[in-house]
Amino acid sequence: MKRIKIFDTTLRDGEQSPGCSMHLNEKIEVALQLEKLGVDIIEAGFAVSSEGDFKSVKAVAEIIKNCSVDSLCRCVKGDIDASYNALKNAVAPRLHIFLATSPLHMQYKLKMSPEQVLERIAESIKYAKTLVNDIEFSAEDAGRSDKEFLVKAFNVAIKNGATVINVPDTVGYSTPQEMRALTEYLINNIDGIEKVDVSAHNHNDLGLACANSLAMVLGGATQIECTINGIGERAGNTSLEEVVMALKTRESFYNAYTNINTKEIYRTSRLISTITGVAISPTKPIVGANAFAHESGIHQHAVLSNPLTYEIVKPEDVGVPQNKIILGKHSGRHAFVEHLKSVGYELDKEQLEIYFAKFKDLADKKKYVSDKDIEALMTDNKKVTMTSYSLKDFSVTSSKNDAATASITINTPKGLKTATETGNGPVDSALKAVNKAVGNDIVLFDFSIRSITEGEDALGEASVKLGFDGNISTGRGVSTDVLEAALLAYIDGLNKLQDN
Ligand code: KIV
Numbered sequence: 001m002k003r004i005k006i007f008d009t010t011l012r013d014g015e016q017s018p019g020c021s022m023h024l025n026e027k028i029e030v031a032l033q034l035e036k037l038g039v040d041i042i043e044a045g046f047a048v049s050s051e052g053d054f055k056s057v058k059a060v061a062e063i064i065k066n067c068s069v070d071s072l073c074r075c076v077k078g079d080i081d082a083s084y085n086a087l088k089n090a091v092a093p094r095l096h097i098f099l100a101t102s103p104l105h106m107q108y109k110l111k112m113s114p115e116q117v118l119e120r121i122a123e124s125i126k127y128a129k130t131l132v133n134d135i136e137f138s139a140e141d142a143g144r145s146d147k148e149f150l151v152k153a154f155n156v157a158i159k160n161g162a163t164v165i166n167v168p169d170t171v172g173y174s175t176p177q178e179m180r181a182l183t184e185y186l187i188n189n190i191d192g193i194e195k196v197d198v199s200a201h202n203h204n205d206l207g208l209a210c211a212n213s214l215a216m217v218l219g220g221a222t223q224i225e226c227t228i229n230g231i232g233e234r235a236g237n238t239s240l241e242e243v244v245m246a247l248k249t250r251e252s253f254y255n256a257y258t259n260i261n262t263k264e265i266y267r268t269s270r271l272i273s274t275i276t277g278v279a280i281s282p283t284k285p286i287v288g289a290n291a292f293a294h295e296s297g298i299h300q301h302a303v304l305s306n307p308l309t310y311e312i313v314k315p316e317d318v319g320v321p322q323n324k325i326i327l328g329k330h331s332g333r334h335a336f337v338e339h340l341k342s343v344g345y346e347l348d349k350e351q352l353e354i355y356f357a358k359f360k361d362l363a364d365k366k367k368y369v370s371d372k373d374i375e376a377l378m379t380d381n382k383k384v385t386m387t388s389y390s391l392k393d394f395s396v397t398s399s400k401n402d403a404a405t406a407s408i409t410i411n412t413p414k415g416l417k418t419a420t421e422t423g424n425g426p427v428d429s430a431l432k433a434v435n436k437a438v439g440n441d442i443v444l445f446d447f448s449i450r451s452i453t454e455g456e457d458a459l460g461e462a463s464v465k466l467g468f469d470g471n472i473s474t475g476r477g478v479s480t481d482v483l484e485a486a487l488l489a490y491i492d493g494l495n496k497l498q499d500n
Pocket residue numbers: 013072098138139140141166168169170171201203
């Protein structure tokens with residue numbers, strides 16, 4: 001069986017999605033989770049594009065030990081130098097160099113002749129190879145390029161030292177049959193193809209990204225570029241969870257496997273959704289809320305008798321927490337630690353104190369604590385510091401005919417602050433009171449609330465997107481009280497704006 005390398009570009013192509021930008025600490029958290037997930041390569045950013053990107057590529061490169069880290073570069077010396085400087089402390093650095101090869105891009109975007117494009121590829125890769133051994137070359141818009149010209153471009157790339165050639169369907173235009181045929185044609189015609197990885201990078205404009213990547217595997221590709229939850233430019237990229245689970249579920253059909261620890265998929269997906277504030281559609285394959293829900297009586301009956309009747313993927317195989325009651329208010333520290341271990345969390349002493357206190361608080365409010373509650377608790381990992389804000393107390397009154405009134409007390413770096421405000425409903429008045437207490441006019445762009453578990457004492461999760469002074473942040477809060485969840489999310493977003 002052929003091993004397929006998984007190249008994750010959530011932090012680069014994914015971050016290019018509108019509203020998906022991430023802060024430095026968030027990128028580090030994502031990179032560490034991707035390492036745990038078992039990806040082979042993390043594309044950490046586009047180092048030359050901004051000071052922030054340079055810093056985050058460098059930070060990710062320095063913290064990741066078990067997989068390659070790369071940075072994107074155009075065929076420009078300054079880009080290659082910036083990426084190299086950001087990556088030089090990585091255990092396994094890769095430079096990812098791209099140039100467009102389609103007639104449309106060469107003529108209208110690059111304003112370069114095909115010969116000039118070939119020359120630029122040669123000189124860029126030759127230079128990059130003096131810095132780093134592992135070089136990936138991407139022929140942007142390969143899906144719409146002339147295939148004979150593509151062969152020339154990849155021949156030049158390999159001759160000058162490329163170790164991976166990437167074949168992107170940049171605009172999501174191609175069909176699976178075309179991408180498979182193109183991969184086969186390239187493999188049959190490129191010199192030295194056996195020494196390099198052939199990579200698939202498909203966009204989802206026609207909903208074909210995952211199908212195109214799988215077709216390329218059948219055609220001989222050995223690497224797939226993808227993002228968590230399929231985030232990315234326009235309609236997004238191939239989604240990691242879909243392509244990995246398609247390979248795993250139909251292993252004998254594809255005759256291929258990946259090194260992904262699929263039990264970490266759900267947690268990684270939730271992390272990206274929480275950090276970006278972009279909700280996952282309930283019908284999203286593998287990670288959507290309904291992906292394992294059976295509504296019709298006939299289906300429920302059949303699944304109870306044998307899950308295989310309607311479930312081709314086991315929820316536990318992708319780490320979806322079950323709604324099983326596992327702990328209660330009498331459960332002690334030992335039971336808590338043992339449960340956390342069984343679902344993959346190892347805490348140090350200090351973290352254990354914090355999370356055990358949170359667990360006890362939750363168990364006091366909810367008679368029974370389920371797997372889903374624990375997962376929500378563990379992903380609610382805000383750090384409170386001397387310079388951050390935290391919620392001390394609140395009271396809100398609201399009625400049908402009068403404006404709602406909220407009084408909020410917040411711990412601030414300058415001590416306790418209390419403010420009262422009226423507003424259009426309890427959430428509006430409460431958030432306005434926070435603004436008054438902290439003395440900032442933060443703008444709320446987006447607010448959503450959803451229930452994580454079922455029942456009247458269910459945990460509610462609030463997500464916000466905030467803006468202040470040109471900066472944007474997202475925040476998340478979890479509580480059995482939805483108003484408290486909203487306030488916690490708002491204050492979380494506020495703290496991230498402060499960290500900017
Ligand atoms: O879609 C694309 O062509 C890209 C390249 C830069 C690899 O993202």
